[in-house]
Amino acid sequence: MSGPERRAQVLAIAAEEFARHGLHGASTEAIAKTAGITQAYVFRMFGTKKALFLELVQAAFERLSDAMRDAGEGETGLGALSAMGAQYFDLLADRTGLLLQLQGFAACGDPEVRDVVRSCFARMWDTAEHGTGLDPVTVKTFLAFGMLLNAGAAMDVGQVDAVWAEGVRTRIQPGLFTHVTTETNR
Numbered sequence: 001m002s003g004p005e006r007r008a009q010v011l012a013i014a015a016e017e018f019a020r021h022g023l024h025g026a027s028t029e030a031i032a033k034t035a036g037i038t039q040a041y042v043f044r045m046f047g048t049k050k051a052l053f054l055e056l057v058q059a060a061f062e063r064l065s066d067a068m069r070d071a072g073e074g075e076t077g078l079g080a081l082s083a084m085g086a087q088y089f090d091l092l093a094d095r096t097g098l099l100l101q102l103q104g105f106a107a108c109g110d111p112e113v114r115d116v117v118r119s120c121f122a123r124m125w126d127t128a129e130h131g132t133g134l135d136p137v138t139v140k141t142f143l144a145f146g147m148l149l150n151a152g153a154a155m156d157v158g159q160v161d162a163v164w165a166e167g168v169r170t171r172i173q174p175g176l177f178t179h180v181t182t183e184t185n186r
Helices: 003-025 028-035 039-046 049-072 077-091 095-106 111-132 136-154 163-169 174-179
Strands: none
Touching (some): 003 049, 049 077, 049 111, 077 111
């Protein structure tokens, strides 16, 4: 296996491990064992366990921001926001990516992790704000709904037959945001 192929293999294995167990609970020994390499080789590729975790968290956020940007391309306003929201909703099916983002938030007690996650979230905010041209309150509301969708997807509400679960998994229609503006929320 070539170096780039091995690196991609380890990243895929590590993504699953960190998604399930987080920064502190994940085992580089388990990652190495599953990859059929030594733990020392994992550290040689990534430096530290935290560096590997941060690379994966950043990649998960970047995939989301890039997909939102691409979905909203050519649109503005609520049309762009609606396209971004639909893409966001579809990406929740990537459970590993979703859980990596949530594990990133959960590890924000570590200042280095917090700085990286802040940067990732800022990029997502900028993608929504600049990609739509909408005001900050509308962007905030959109991202707040996104966080609710994240929590619902993490709880696998698609498997829950209850009124509250149906409410959580209901797609947001763009008309919801027409009254949510900085002007109406002063």
